Amino acid sequence: MPAVPIAVAWGDGIGPEIMDATLRILAAAGADIAPQRIDLGEAVYLAGHSAGIAPEAWDVLRATRVLLKAPVTTPSGGGYKSLNVTLRKTLGLYANLRPCTAYAPWVPTNHPGMDVVIVRENEEDLYAGIEHRQTAEVYQCLKLVSRPGCERVIRHAFEYARANGRRKVTCMVKDNIMKLTDGLFYRVFEEIGAGYPEIDKDRLIVDIGAARLATRPERFDVIVTPNLYGDILSDIAAEVAGSVGLAGSANIGTGAAMFEAIHGSAPDIAGRDLANPSGLLQAAVMMLVHIGQPQVASRIRNAWLRTLEDGLHTADMAGPATVRTLGTAAFAQAVIE
Amino acid sequence: MPAVPIAVAWGDGIGPEIMDATLRILAAAGADIAPQRIDLGEAVYLAGHSAGIAPEAWDVLRATRVLLKAPVTTPSGGGYKSLNVTLRKTLGLYANLRPCTAYAPWVPTNHPGMDVVIVRENEEDLYAGIEHRQTAEVYQCLKLVSRPGCERVIRHAFEYARANGRRKVTCMVKDNIMKLTDGLFYRVFEEIGAGYPEIDKDRLIVDIGAARLATRPERFDVIVTPNLYGDILSDIAAEVAGSVGLAGSANIGTGAAMFEAIHGSAPDIAGRDLANPSGLLQAAVMMLVHIGQPQVASRIRNAWLRTLEDGLHTADMAGPATVRTLGTAAFAQAVIE
Ligand SMILES: CC(C)[C@H](C(=O)O)[C@@H](O)C(=O)O
Ligand SMILES: CC(C)[C@H](C(=O)O)[C@@H](O)C(=O)O
Numbered sequence: 001m002p003a004v005p006i007a008v009a010w011g012d013g014i015g016p017e018i019m020d021a022t023l024r025i026l027a028a029a030g031a032d033i034a035p036q037r038i039d040l041g042e043a044v045y046l047a048g049h050s051a052g053i054a055p056e057a058w059d060v061l062r063a064t065r066v067l068l069k070a071p072v073t074t075p076s077g078g079g080y081k082s083l084n085v086t087l088r089k090t091l092g093l094y095a096n097l098r099p100c101t102a103y104a105p106w107v108p109t110n111h112p113g114m115d116v117v118i119v120r121e122n123e124e125d126l127y128a129g130i131e132h133r134q135t136a137e138v139y140q141c142l143k144l145v146s147r148p149g150c151e152r153v154i155r156h157a158f159e160y161a162r163a164n165g166r167r168k169v170t171c172m173v174k175d176n177i178m179k180l181t182d183g184l185f186y187r188v189f190e191e192i193g194a195g196y197p198e199i200d201k202d203r204l205i206v207d208i209g210a211a212r213l214a215t216r217p218e219r220f221d222v223i224v225t226p227n228l229y230g231d232i233l234s235d236i237a238a239e240v241a242g243s244v245g246l247a248g249s250a251n252i253g254t255g256a257a258m259f260e261a262i263h264g265s266a267p268d269i270a271g272r273d274l275a276n277p278s279g280l281l282q283a284a285v286m287m288l289v290h291i292g293q294p295q296v297a298s299r300i301r302n303a304w305l306r307t308l309e310d311g312l313h314t315a316d317m318a319g320p321a322t323v324r325t326l327g328t329a330a331f332a333q334a335v336i337e
Numbered sequence: 338m339p340a341v342p343i344a345v346a347w348g349d350g351i352g353p354e355i356m357d358a359t360l361r362i363l364a365a366a367g368a369d370i371a372p373q374r375i376d377l378g379e380a381v382y383l384a385g386h387s388a389g390i391a392p393e394a395w396d397v398l399r400a401t402r403v404l405l406k407a408p409v410t411t412p413s414g415g416g417y418k419s420l421n422v423t424l425r426k427t428l429g430l431y432a433n434l435r436p437c438t439a440y441a442p443w444v445p446t447n448h449p450g451m452d453v454v455i456v457r458e459n460e461e462d463l464y465a466g467i468e469h470r471q472t473a474e475v476y477q478c479l480k481l482v483s484r485p486g487c488e489r490v491i492r493h494a495f496e497y498a499r500a501n502g503r504r505k506v507t508c509m510v511k512d513n514i515m516k517l518t519d520g521l522f523y524r525v526f527e528e529i530g531a532g533y534p535e536i537d538k539d540r541l542i543v544d545i546g547a548a549r550l551a552t553r554p555e556r557f558d559v560i561v562t563p564n565l566y567g568d569i570l571s572d573i574a575a576e577v578a579g580s581v582g583l584a585g586s587a588n589i590g591t592g593a594a595m596f597e598a599i600h601g602s603a604p605d606i607a608g609r610d611l612a613n614p615s616g617l618l619q620a621a622v623m624m625l626v627h628i629g630q631p632q633v634a635s636r637i638r639n640a641w642l643r644t645l646e647d648g649l650h651t652a653d654m655a656g657p658a659t660v661r662t663l664g665t666a667a668f669a670q671a672v673i674e
Contacts, residue, residue, distance in 0.1 A: 074513065078516065082513060082514055085514065110447050126480060126511075126514065126515060127514060129514075131515060131516065131517045131518060132517065133517055136484075137483050137484040137485060138481065138482075138483045138484075139481075139482050139483070139517040139518045139520075139521050140479055140480065140481055140482075140517075140518065141479075141480040141482075141515050141517065141518045142477055142478075142479060142480070143463060143477065143478040143479070143480060144475065144476075144477055145475070145476050145477075145478075146474050146475045146476070147473075147474040147475075148474060174463075174565070174568075176411065176419060177419055177422065177463065177464060177466075178463060178468060178478050179415065179468065180468045180469065180470055180476040180477075180478065181468060181476045181477065181478045183415075183476075184476050206569060207568045207569050207571075207572040208572050208576075208581070208601075210547065210569045210572060210573050211572035211573045211575065211576035211577075211581065212576065214551035214552075214573050214576060214577055215551075215576045215577060228511070229569075231511075231544045232543060232544050232547045232566075232569060234544075235544040235545050235547060235548035236547050236548045236551050236573070238548065239545075239548035239549065239551060239552045240548075240551055240552060244545070244548065264545075
């Protein structure tokens with residue numbers, strides 16, 4: 001079989017260094033992929049493409065249907081669209097899976113037992129991008145929730161739970177206030193959940209849900225939630241587990257998928273060989289499973305875990321278990337070895 | 338001077354027991370108030386008032402302009418409006434102040450140094466209540482942000498910071514996605530902040546902001562934020578500080594104010610003398626400051642702190658520092674003594 005073509009975007013800020021590190025690890029582990037470079041992000045924005053992506057890149061994406069993406073920077077100032085949102089919507093990536101796991105005692109955390117997967121709706125909600133100025137003093141943004149949108153992501157969450165031996169799916173919404181939109185999401189959760197009798201269902205209002213996730217994350221398993229809550233909840237879960245620098249995500253659609261770290265491009269530490277490539281590496285591991293190379297995926301994951309256990313950490317993971325603090329490239333080398 | 342008339346709502350669930358406890362403490366401390374009972378909540382909903390408040394109660398509120406309110410239960414099922422939202426909007430309570438403080442070592446927390454005040458916009462955003470069914474499959478909710486709405490709450494946050502010797506105000510928004518609505522909130526934050534040169538300003542995107550609040554709350558001082566984020570952030574801050582059961586809130590308007598605990602009516606433990614009256618008591622302390630009785634307010638706050646320091650706790654505060662676990666009434670008695 002020929003190597004699987006995947007689109008790869010090096011991104012901005014710390015993007016290039018963590019992507020180099022990740023691809024070196026993938027190559028060393030024998031991943032059978034043929035990376036095709038696409039340009040996304042700041043330079044593309046500034047070249048006049050307001051969404052940060054050029055037409056040629058779309059051609060590559062249409063051909064590969066799989067994208068491994070480093071974080072990008074959106075230039076400040078008005079007129080620019082979020083590239084993440086453009087990609088998610090254009091490629092129809094309706095579910096955003098964000099596993100947040102503690103790696104105690106190797107990475108410091110108050111919640112060693114936590115292992116949560118956030119399944120975030122990825123196309124609708126306030127992210128639909130319908131925003132306007134009504135008068136000089138009043139602005140509006142539309143929160144849009146559709147039944148098919150809810151069905152897709154909620155079914156995905158239950159299927160994921162079933163396939164991965166997960167016991168419970170918790171729905172977090174604010175349906176005491178948004179009775180129609182969030183109410184619909186919860187109604188569909190109940191309907192679809194009925195088809196998965198072996199899986200426990202739970203519901204929490206997102207305010208207290210976020211608070212519980214912050215203080216008692218061990219109690220959660222899979223969480224399914226609308227877009228904006230999922231954005232907030234996944235950053236909370238990742239930080240509580242240890243660091244946003246450790247979490248990867250899979251954006252899944254019917255005909256395409258995109259894999260990325262959940263953190264940003266961190267321009268303040270860019271180019272200094274300080275960044276942790278682990279989030280992007282986790283994303284790449286999910287990608288390998290997705291394209292049918294699960295053995296390579298587990299090989300990488302085990303080597304990565306072994307590196308943490310050996311106390312070889314990047315600066316953001318530093319703690320009592322750290323034996324040596326490594327830069328981005330040296331950390332990647334340690335994983336390879 | 339005659340006693341200050343205040344409206345008092347006993348609410349549902351644990352409401353009556355924590356209100357009784359709170360009023361006993363207020364009386365014992367010599368608070369010069371004349372409570373006037375109003376009925377709000379479940380029974381009023383079921384009697385046919387879809388917002389949970391009857392016309393007579395509005396008369397009392399118009400006269401007193403101050404409300405001390407226990408949590409209420411909204412009956413499940415459609416057709417009922419949120420009483421909290423109705424009160425906040427009808428009375429024009431534009432700012433919701435929620436101090437979240439750790440009481441270590443008396444109450445267990447991983448963040449002994451934290452002392453955060455969330456100032457939450459309280460009338461606009463998705464809480465404006467504009468929601469509709471567009472087609473059988475599509476529902477919409479409108480997020481509304483106005484310049485005057487932003488100005489009021491942001492000015493309140495800076496004035497509060499100045500009056501209370503607070504050093505920093507952090508604005509949390511999602512203006513990388515909602516460039517108009519959240520963008521306006523942040524622009525007004527910058528404009529108004531310029532008038533407070535002695536106070537540091539900071540801005541965080543709400544996803545990473547919530548995550549930082551969950552893991553490094555010591556770094557925050559005052560946070561000002563739109564309604565929905567404030568709802569989520571204040572539950573996080575209160576839980577991280579120790580328990581949602583400890584936090585009170587002040588809903589402030591130009592012509593009226595409402596004081597309440599931030600937790601709900603907890604029907605599961607209602608009537609069992611288990612509930613912690615501290616959240617409502619903190620709200621009452623804020624009320625006493627508001628109506629010009631700051632000495633009584635500090636007397637109560639000191640007695641309450643002393644009770645915690647003596648290791649006399651309700652069940653939800655139990656930890657290594659607990660000497661005796663008390664019920665609601667006995668805890669109130671301990672504060673009085
Ligand atoms: C960069 C931003 C548009 C994005 C989002 O809000 O979804 C990010 O926060 C994320 O969680 O992937
Ligand atoms: C009960 C509910 C309507 C309310 C809100 O969402 O504002 C509550 O969560 C709060 O924070 O006071």
